[in-house]
Amino acid sequence: MSPILLWLILILCLVITVVKYLMGIIMRFSFPSTKAEKDYAYEPTVSVLMPCYNEGKTVYETIESIAKSNYPNHKFEVIAQDDCSADDSYEWMQKAQRDFTNIRIRTGRNKVNSGKARSVCNALQHSTAEVIISIDSDCIFHSQAIRELTACFAEPKMGSVGGRVGVRNPNDNTITAIQTLIYYAAFQIYKIPENWTRSICCISGCLFAIRRELLLEIEPAIRNRNWFGIPVSQGEDRFLTHQTLLRGYGTYINNDALCWTTVPNTLSMLFKQQLRWRRSIVRDFFFTLKSLPQHVWKLHPNTLLTLVLVPLGAMLGLLVVVTALTQDPLSWAGPLPLITALGIGAVLTWIVKKYSAREAVAHPLAFAAYVGWSMVSSLFLTPLALCTMDSADWGTRTIDARTTQPHEVPVGNTTR
């Protein structure tokens, strides 16, 4: 690939990113069609699938927050599936099952550790609901979340709907503060142009609603996901979103459906999480390239550009950083990146404080550290992801050595 083409792709990626953010801001305030038609009278039956692994007491809090939903209790259930946690997560799930009797809670446990995607599929076996909501077991949900998600399915071609993920621990340290601002900007601005075309490329697995028939259609593909024979259990949210789009359905983020997650508060955890995400992006990119004609015909150009150029830019970003460091090693230490980061940080901090006080960041200057993180991210993550595509390690959860072998999973053993 000639250097000119390389630079062109990078500039295009940068332009697309900047344009998407600008368009997001403009559309948010002046394009009503970026918001889906919501019908709160539409109340389908809902199964909340909650795979869980080594979450401890948090899983109890998660179920508690779901139990407090204002959705008609008889119309939704929680199906919690423990993935052979090494801690007392399963006991907490059972305790929740005993304590929150206002809703139906089913608990199950895999015989062997199988990963999140297969745990969702296993939980799905117990569901008969019209809409399936897959959630993360470390999140806290707003009481309106289920109602907000289901209301969006009033649009007949809506396949999957996601919620906005906020940060529970914004002020743990600089790392969480930065993530808070990035999460907020991503949901409130970056994804808005994708909302406009109902073509969100990745709905977060923290709060993911999908039509039952669609999930059942995709389920075999989820179970059979592999990379040269190695089962893939990561990035099921991105995969599900992608598959939804390919089947001609729309995808959407409803920013009024809220949940809060605990983001990594150490560099090590953050690195592992980001590496896992990056692997999913790269895997998704290769999948897109593999079936590019199908994508070209079926997907909106906006989606296709995001699916191809963003990961391509991430891969080429390494070359840019290396070139920059070779030609001008101290360029990253100049005032411009720092001032830019500080400026963006200050604005985002103000916006978050004004519109989402719960996530308000105490130290706006913390965002300056994003300059350093972006270097690490560009230099390490994508090359590492490219070179560790065979890894099944979730990264942010400790896996018991005795149960790491993937295995066809039996149905949950405890239900109520």
Place this chain on the structure above:
Amino acid sequence: MHYKLVLTLYRVFAITVLYLVLIGILAYAWIMGFYAVNASWAAPVILSAADEKSLDFREKLVTSQQTIEDLKVDSQKLETGLAEMKGHRGALLALEPQLRDAIARQKTHNSTAGPALAQLDQQKLADNAKTQKVLEQLKEVEANINRDLAAGLITKGDAATQLSALNQAQDAYTDSKIAENLLTDSVLNKTTTGTDTLDVLEKQAELRSEVAQLDIAISVAEKQLYEESRQIVRLREAITTAKQSPYYLNASGGQTLYFAFVPYDNQAHAVAGSPIYDCYLNMVLCRHVGTVKAIFTSEEQAIHPIFKTQIRGFLIQMTLDHAESAKSKTVFLGGKPVLF
């Protein structure tokens, strides 16, 4: 089986790439850290004979030398002119006392001769008045002569002789009158400031003016000479300094010279005679390649070979046993930067 082969190849490739990336990152970090703390590196600089700065330097040098030659010629001309002006001034100044003495003498003479001549003039005036009365009587005598001639009492010869005598008397009176006027003039000259005196005074004023003008011209010439002498000295100093510049040496020397840029932070290691080492990978497996020959004090600016930032420093001249070391990114002064 097919997947297994692909996976094995992928893993070998991935591990190789990751190690290469890791080595690259560590090497990069090490190089950055090393050059951030090392204070003995210098960056070799190859100055070609056609180097723009060298040529420019040489051109300026030639111009300066030409200016010196021009100034020297000018100075010689000025010195000659100055000597002439000083000689002329001396001659004029020598005339001044003579002129003053002459004027004094003239005044003294006039003070005595003036009254005497005035007296003589009065006397002459009286004499001429008397003579005029006599000449009026001679008109009657002339009439008598003409009557006597007409009456035939005297001959024409006698009459002519007598009339001639009368004319002579008339001429004498005229001469006497002229003498009287001249005497009056003389008296006037001797007793008042006459034109002669004024002429003399004018001459004196001209003399003084000429001397003053000469003084000014001499002063200007002396200043000009002084300035030109100073300019010559300054230009010679500049040329002496310039001849110590690497660019001059490079432009004028027939042989290949080796230079290196030393940042001010590394100044302590730039000592004439200290050894120079060239290393692989810019820091290890070093070998002795030469010595520092000369230090040039003029400031230079260069781009840091690693950090690519603008830095200030100076040039040194190197004596290299291994010419290829002049092409290295960096060399080290005084010793090996690490243990080997």
